[in-house]
Amino acid sequence: MPPTYPVHNSRVGEMLDHGSLETEGVDEAQAHRNAMRHSTAHVMADAVLKLFPEAKMGIGPPVENGFYYDFEVSRPFTPEDLEEIEKLMKETIKEGFPFQREELSRADAETMFSDQPYKMELIEGLPGEEVISIYRHDEFVDLCQGPHVRGTSDIPAMKLLSVAGAYWRGDEKRPMLQRIYGTAFESEQELAEHLERLEEAERRDHRTLGRQLNLFSVHEEIGPGLIVWHPKGGRVRSLVEDYWKDLHYRLGYDIVYSPHIGRAQLWETSGHLDFYQEGMFAPLEVDEQQYYLKPMNCPFHIAIFKNALHSYRELPLRFAELGTVYRYERSGVLHGLMRVRGFTQDDAHIFCTPDQVEDEVGGVLELTFELLDAFGFKDYSIALSTRPEKYVGDPEMWEHATKSLQGALEKRSLSFTVDEGGGAFYGPKIDINITDALGRAWQCTTVQFDFNLPQRFDLTYQDAEGGRSQPYMVHRAILGSMERFLGVLIEHYGGAFPLWLAPVQAVLIPIADRHIEYCESVLAKLEAAGFRAEVDTRGERMNQKIRTAQMQKVPYMLVVGDREQEANAVAVRHRDGEDLGAVPLDEFMARLGEESQIPKGSGG
RNA sequence: GCCCCGGUGGCGCAAUGGUAGCGCAGUCGAUUUGUAAUUGACAGGUUAGGGGUUCGAAUCCCCUCUGGGGCUCCA
Known part of the structure; x- marks a missing residue:
């Protein structure tokens, strides 16, 4: 049984002793924070039992941004219950009860928790030699390995956040408990900052921005998890796709359709x-x-490969496709653009010889970082997943492939974690999580070897020795899916796309109707030069037009009145509020041309 | 799929058993304005769909669809 409580270790005594934040090293600070949050969970369980004496307790661990505790109760918790619980918790915190650890025999523990069936199950699951410990504060007692902070007053700032159903031990065949999520921090200020981050994330929610900026929609009559892209969102997507295609051609891929x-x-x-x-x-x-x-594109790309006998001289072959696939996802997991039932992968399959493998993996990494740089993702984490227990293929091929993945990463001095045994049964892989502007991680890139399909489809090439060999096959997606990636981009930029991706780069705002004609002529010049612009011809005041463009997050507003018209200029206002004043049209277009270049990073 | 909470004009919301309303957006008109909301009028809903309770249902009950928060899953 995996430990369900924070692992009992030599830190316990130390943790109980240090109630201050004067800790050296991040790990210890994190350990203290976890202990403090776990302590908050105890205080919450205490409050819940006061209000719901019949409640059966599940588990209450700290999690990444807070903690939770699961309960079986006769009725679900309401928001009012949460307020009530939080109130009681604050009283307990104020009282400053010490947390006290006790160790006891299995028999005593079983007696103590005889009316708590989930706790009994946890006790039963503990190995025979395991020390059974409990923690008390006030009248509350919980089976627990600790560690905890010294007392309830060592919880400086906390807040309950939400209620959700959760299966006991995550098993859908077992009872559904009610989970309360909360969070706790070392100070009111840190708590406020955390809540502010949550609000910022909400403001940047791609579902809300998608509606406000008229990018995409989903429809009951079309079906859940199926996206329709509107002209504005379609524009952004096609800009991404055009760039993607150019890059792939440039890096030696062939684009195919299936x-x-x-x-x-x-x-x-x-x-x-x-x-x-x-x-x-x-x-x-x-x-x-x-x-x-099709749930995947691979079999089609394999069909292309198999259409002719290939010489080793032709390899590597790199088939790329923006391939739209359909997967049945359970209804409860669908989420905006991030988890859908129909999506377009930026897919490619590379067929190569064993000695080309490492270069090919390296090429994929270079492509990846060029793309991530262009979109302004500076932070990412890389994980290498190795052979699992159940696998297909030859162990030597696994070894070779894993080494090549590792080598490609090391050659570029990229740091990565290793997930031993975390690979798919058909091959080892590299996954890259990108971190967005709010510090949230999204898995987009995956590079996977496949030892299964070449075997199943009996793929071969004519090798240099005159025999037939089986090619290595690498499956890779860089952006992942266009849907998810666009969702990530929307949230990353908060809807304010950089100039090269903005569906509308500039809106022309005539001050009076007599300026419309000049605006149209400027529009024609902008469009002829390949820029994306519009004229706001509504019978509204200039201020209203600025407001509309501002809320649509259009990068440039070009105000035109008598003065500009005479001088063949535009008054440039940037969406960040900066007023650049009247700028000659030629000058503005030069600026626009410069600023709408696709960003190039240092090269990863 | 499971638990909980929702679904009311395009969007955001109100009306909790007694005539469905407001704001934004839209349309038409007046206004022609110098850096984030000018003004008036009009139009728009068999309250997601179906069934039931009731003299009467947006409101209560059941089923279905669908959105959200989670769980689980994510070859």
Whole structure:
């Protein structure tokens, strides 16, 4: 049984002794924070039991941004309950009860928790030699390994946040408990900052911005998890896709296209019907043949590879496709653009010889960092996942592939973590999480070896020795899916796209109707030069037009009145509020041309 | 899929058993304005869909669809 409580270690005594924040090293500060949050969970359970004496306690660990505690109660908690619970908690904190650790025998523990079935289950699961400990404060007692802060008054700032259902031990076959989430910090200020971050995240929510900026929508009559892109969102997406295509051609990829459906036999050969059927839509029948919507693009790219016998001289072959796939996702997991049922992967499959593997992986990494730089993602974390217990393929190939992944990372001095045994059964992989402007991590990039499909489809190439060899196959997606990536981008930029991605780069604002004609002529020049602009011809005041453009987060507002018209100029206002005054049109266009270049980073 | 909370004009919200309303957006008109909301009028909803309770349902009950917070899942 994995430990469900913070691991009992030699730190316990130390943790109980230090109630201050004067800790050296981040880990210890984090350990203290966890102990403090876990202590807050105890205080919460205490309050819940006061209000709901019949409640059965689950577990209450600290989590990344706070803590939770699960309870079985006769009715779900309401927001009013949370207020009540929080009130009681604050009283307990004020009282400053000490947390006291006791160790006891298994029999005593079983007696103590006899009316707490979930606690009893935890006790049963503890290995025989394990020390069983409890922690008390005031009249409350909980089975617990600790550590805790010294007393309830060592919880400087806390707040309850939400209620949710959660299965006991995460098992959907077991009872659903009511989980209360809360958070706690070392000071009121840090708590306020955390709450402010939550609000900022809400303001940047891609679902809200998607509606406000008219980027995309979902519709009940179309179906859940299916996105329609509006002209503005479509523009952003096509700008991303155009850049993506140019880059891929530049780096030696070939762009291919494949259909959305394929016959059942294809998916039998690929193994999807055996291993992935629950993720696929039900088949369609055409002329008594079964067809499936594709959940992946690989079998199609393999078909292209197999269409001819390839010489080793032709390899590597890199087939890239913005391929739209459909996957059945359980209804409860769908989320805006981030988790959908139909999405377009920026997919590619590389077929190569064993000695090309490392260079190919390196090439993928270079491509990745060029893309991430362009979009302004500065922080990312890389994980290398190695062979799991259950796997297909030759262990030597695994070894070679894993080494090449590792080598490509090390050659670029990229730091990464290793997830031993975390690879897919068909091959090792590198995953890259990008960190957005709010410090949240999103998994987009994945580079995976596949030892399964080349075998299943019997892929071969003519090798230099005159024989037939099986190529290595690398599956990779850099942005992941266009849907998710655009969702990440929207939140990363807070809807204020940089100039090169802005669906509308400038709005022309005529002060009076007599300026419309001049605005139209400026618009024509901007468009002829490849810029994206609009004229606001509504019968509104200039201020209203500025406000509208501002709320649409258009980078430049070009105000035009008599003065500008005479001088062949535009009065430039940036969306950050900066007023650049009247600028000759030529000068403004030069500036626009410069600023709308795709950013290039240092190269990763 | 499971638990909980929602679904009312395009959007954001009000009306808690008794005539469905407000703001924004839209349309039409007046205004022609110098850096974040000029003004008047009009139009727009069989309250997600279906069934039930009731003299009467947006409101109460059941089912379905769908959104959200979680759990689980994420070849």
